[in-house]
Amino acid sequence: MTALLERLGLAGLHKIDPEAAHGLAIRALQMGLTPTPGPVTSPRLKTTLAGLDLPNPVGLAAGFDKNATAIAPLSRAGFGFIEVGAATPLPQPGNPKPRLFRLTEDRAAINRFGFNNEGMEAITARLARRGAGVPVGLNLGANKTSTDRAADFAKVMTVARDHVDFATVNVSSPNTEKLRDLQGKAALAALLDGVMDVRGATPVFLKIAPDLTPDEIEDVADVANSAGVAAIIATNTTLGRGGLKSSHKGEAGGLSGAPLFDKSTRVLARLSTMTDIPLVGVGGIATAEHAYAKIRAGASAVQLYTALVYGGLSMVSDIATGLDGLLARDGFATVADAVGTNKEDWL
Ligand SMILES: Cc1cc2nc3c(=O)[nH]c(=O)nc-3n(C[C@H](O)[C@H](O)[C@H](O)COP(=O)(O)O)c2cc1C
Numbered sequence: 322m323t324a325l326l327e328r329l330g331l332a333g334l335h336k337i338d339p340e341a342a343h344g345l346a347i348r349a350l351q352m353g354l355t356p357t358p359g360p361v362t363s364p365r366l367k368t369t370l371a372g373l374d375l376p377n378p379v380g381l382a383a384g385f386d387k388n389a390t391a392i393a394p395l396s397r398a399g400f401g402f403i404e405v406g407a408a409t410p411l412p413q414p415g416n417p418k419p420r421l422f423r424l425t426e427d428r429a430a431i432n433r434f435g436f437n438n439e440g441m442e443a444i445t446a447r448l449a450r451r452g453a454g455v456p457v458g459l460n461l462g463a464n465k466t467s468t469d470r471a472a473d474f475a476k477v478m479t480v481a482r483d484h485v486d487f488a489t490v491n492v493s494s495p496n497t498e499k500l501r502d503l504q505g506k507a508a509l510a511a512l513l514d515g516v517m518d519v520r521g522a523t524p525v526f527l528k529i530a531p532d533l534t535p536d537e538i539e540d541v542a543d544v545a546n547s548a549g550v551a552a553i554i555a556t557n558t559t560l561g562r563g564g565l566k567s568s569h570k571g572e573a574g575g576l577s578g579a580p581l582f583d584k585s586t587r588v589l590a591r592l593s594t595m596t597d598i599p600l601v602g603v604g605g606i607a608t609a610e611h612a613y614a615k616i617r618a619g620a621s622a623v624q625l626y627t628a629l630v631y632g633g634l635s636m637v638s639d640i641a642t643g644l645d646g647l648l649a650r651d652g653f654a655t656v657a658d659a660v661g662t663n664k665e666d667w668l
Pocket residue numbers: 382383384385406407421430432434436460491494528556557558577578579581603604605606624625626627628
């Protein structure tokens with residue numbers, strides 16, 4: 322019954338503007354109209370990521386719950402961990418609408434939101450009020466008009482650090498002009514130092530773009546190693562547009578979903594040969610097989626977003642349960658045992 326309702330709901334949502342549909346999906350979550358099986362777990366799925374205990378390794382990627390208004394229902398949707406945000410120091414409206422496009426034939430999306438959010442104070446207040454649940458991280462961003470973007474990351478970290486289980490330095494969004502320049506070696510080292518100085522005991526994750534060259538990936542790994550980053554999330558959305566069919570393929574912004582799977586998995590596998598920092602694999606996951614492939618390519622945990630637009634939240638528990646079956650099939654006693662066991666295929 323729930324699955325049928327979800328199908329009808331998704332069909333309806335796909336008839337309206339994607340950003341309005343997203344708003345309705347968040348409302349439905351807040352009203353308890355979405356599947357809430359609780360975190361899926363098993364001895365095989367239980368794992369740790371940068372010291373955090375996860376009931377399963379399937380997480381919600383940043384950008385779905387930008388303002389942290391649906392943490393409680395998302396905690397019960399089957400995910401092993403969730404990431405909210407991005408939060409910037411000051412509230413900001415983001416780019417003009419329309420700024421989110423469905424590429425249905427490609428099982429993909431293009432967004433150019435540009436960090437629309439209610440700002441770190443409002444978001445941190447919600448994080449501080451949240452009850453028990455799966456680990457929750459905050460994606461850190463910089464204001465568009467800031468004169469010192471690197472300092473913005475440290476500002477959000479300072480305010481939020483005692484209310485989150487991890488915080489992610491996101492220098493990989495393509496929708497804030499010049500933000501990605503902060504991935505360069507010297508700029509990234511300085512930015513991370515600033516964030517590490519104020520992090521208290523909160524683990525700092527770093528999220529990177531899929532469009533980095535192998536040399537740039539190596540630079541990022543070097544800087545992350547020396548800075549003491551606790552995990553690297555690979556990857557954000559791509560500026561690439563290869564092989565798309567949908568009429569929206571020419572829209573500016575970051576592409577996510579199925580067409581990002583291979584590219585992001587290659588970056589993940591490459592990174593896993595350059596660092597022992599735990600990795601989180603993101604990009605194009607829509608099935609248990611995809612999640613398993615990312616784990617075997619080097620990810621200790623995974624995240625997803627775009628597939629939810631097409632499959633609904635019930636896919637989360639399907640992916641986690643399916644992953645448990647795949648691990649069992651191949652004789653792995655735990656997720657951790659499978660990490661990186663097939664990275665060669667992606668190098
Ligand atoms: C509408 C939308 C908004 C996003 N906002 C953020 C964001 O604020 N911060 C961030 O690090 N990533 C953001 N992302 C990127 C996702 O977290 C994820 O890295 C990317 O979409 C690839 O995963 P997917 O193919 O499962 O969607 C956003 C993605 C989408 C589709």
